[in-house]
Amino acid sequence: MVSRVIPVDPFDLVIFGGTGDLARRKILPGLFRRFCAGQIPENSRIIAAARSEMDDDGYRDLAREAIEEFGRKKGRDKKAVKAFLKHLYYVPVDAKGEGGWKQLKERLRDDDDVVRAFYFSVGPSLFSDLAEGLQVNGLSHRDVRIVVEKPFGHDLESARELNEELAKHFHEDQIYRIDHYLGKETVQNLMAVRFGNMLFEPLWNAQYVDHIQITVSETVGVGGRGSYYDNAGAMRDMVQNHLMQLLCLIAMEPPARFEADAVRDEKLKVIRALDPVDPDQIVRGQYTSDGQMPSYREDAENPTSKTESYIALKCYISNWRWANTPFYLRTGKRLNAQASEIAVVFKDAPHSIFGIDAGRHRNVLSIRLQPNEGMTLGVTIKEPGPGGMRLVDVPLDMSFAEALGPEAEEAADAYERLIMDVIRGNQTLFMRGDEVEAAWAWTDPLIEGWERRGDSPKPYDAGSGGPDDAAFLINRDGRRWRRIQT
Template structure:
């Protein structure tokens, strides 16, 4: 099979927070996989940066452990580690910056990945500029959370823009790097089958679910300052909503795509309290409840949220989007379910009205798409209707294709290529916070507490009622 991997130009990637958890779990393995795939070669370099006082050999040993894989070729591992160097830097002081400046090569793509807390974004950006390390063609990558509210997001944007132009700033959201998320755009805009039906006259409602089975253990302090709304809805689910609801861009370019996403956010209606369900998980066994992982025994932080969202434009008027996400749920599932309207007239007498067609786009696990259709139940006895599914699991349908990349692998290579399509623009982030802030302020001022729900359930009862009052039901979480 001919390789579909497109090589990138030689680069110098500087990874701040190179000894951190995200680097260990995602960034180092992702870079190694892209190297093995032949997407970059020995002319590229990766410079790890952190405060720790380490020599190159010690740091390379840590990287080797991070990319440890029994199937990995030892020679490939050794070649990859040759690209890796380390510099100890004080992000808020002066130590190490001259060494980093001297290590950079001219006429080479420079990318600075800030896998650090947001309060370090500004100090690092200023020192990159002040020491002549950042060039007009450099790229800077920042992780979420990008702000805690609209005001803090504006401050972060301003700090970055003091030193970098908008076209140099890559605000990463790993959900946009998932293969199925990008296939959503291909499904809509590369096929004539669905796009004519992609509107309120044909679609009854849309459900977007990001369910997690894990608890907040180890992240309790962070979660108490964020909650599901800030941690998941304002960014991940917002991006999925935008890609589902956006108008076709005039061309597939970064700004054309992001312009259409921004229009969706700006068209979102305020969400009244009665269209929101908040929950906090409880348990009586070893796993413990949310409060067992919180530093505040009276915390009212939500570990679950569901809401009904309206997009006030011609395409979607009258078609609600139901969003839900939570911790300690029945299963780990991320999907977009598009519910088409029932046939306007049932011609088969004596049969129950079938459920309308449902297109389910699975993000995880088992990436793929399923179209639920109505057919005749086989056998004699008249016209009885039943449901049949047309399933396309990518792993089965595309057996000869390259194994799908991890989201971080794809996004890091997009940074090197200079492609911002799958990254959030500053005005997108600020508009999302402008919509989310009043919602958070509303329940804060009301003093409303989240409803408790059991570990391993589908969430609180209020979430079910949110759908039932509209005569609808959530898709089951898991099997």
């Protein structure tokens, strides 16, 4: 199978916060891989901007170290790294002041054939300052694109304020709110499976689907993010954005076209159709020490914290497609597996001709986001051999690396793909402002509810599957959480 790389137009990409952790871990190694794939035109430039005093050579040394530490080892060679580094430049810029803006403007090309994009790889508190700085210093024009990282607001009010601030300087079609989960190969394949196969779409509704589980399980703790995380928690950090986006893609109606606004219109309808969640349908947890790993409160350096590091909830979507079909969401840190999965659990056959001894068998479509991206469809067959009609469930497994060959292993990761979409001007996999606000409008009452009641999260051992109450949440409905495959 031959991988097809679609080239992009020449560009000037400015990375504000170009010396930061995200730039070093994801952005620079990702851009290097796109360069190796032949996707970055020869006359494109990547300009890092930060407060640190540094010259071009100093930044190239930083980038080389980042590629060596965080980049994929396969296919990397010194000649390729050296050629890539020639595209990199550095300008010291004070986001809140006047320093460096003139020099940055001098580095940029005023050419209609060159795409100009600015990546805000900084904290949200600087978004407004950077947007204003670009306009005041004559660095923006109608075709400029800006990329903003999450968290996009802390609640509905702050999200609206941030949208309004950005709207003072840029049109909505210039703003790319990035959620790296939407750049994952499997997430995009979810749309292909749903809307490209007659096999699934007729069954994708309440008549045939018993329930859907969305799981994002992490083995890491909050670590060095303790101060941020303790003001956010699992609901704000994961559910309001990542899990909400997965929920929208699994539940939305078919868009008229695979275009940015058509897709995002359908996602917005899902969010607005979500019912409020009763308190007894929410389980919050906080990891404790297992004797080896520290507790959440130790990691967050807050001995009285009531912030959740785990959350599970059951929600419903009030529309014709999904009426009375439960969606179970769960995510947490310091769990026993590092994995992400969407499981579509279909209903039992209306009548079993094989009798009670055949047991209960259900088709399950498992969509694995990590690790080992791929999809598995559970199918019921007869167990081989004599002795009667004994049924057994077997997987029809499609792991991308096995089914599609080496090209799947070398496919662009989420950040690579999304950055290239910015250069192309394709907003399909980026959140729109009204979509972000709608997600907060659904999330805020849940958070306000447990804060008003003074609820404390349930303790669970680090390295376990989460609090026991999360199992009760689904067990009382006669269902079970799926065992996460690592």
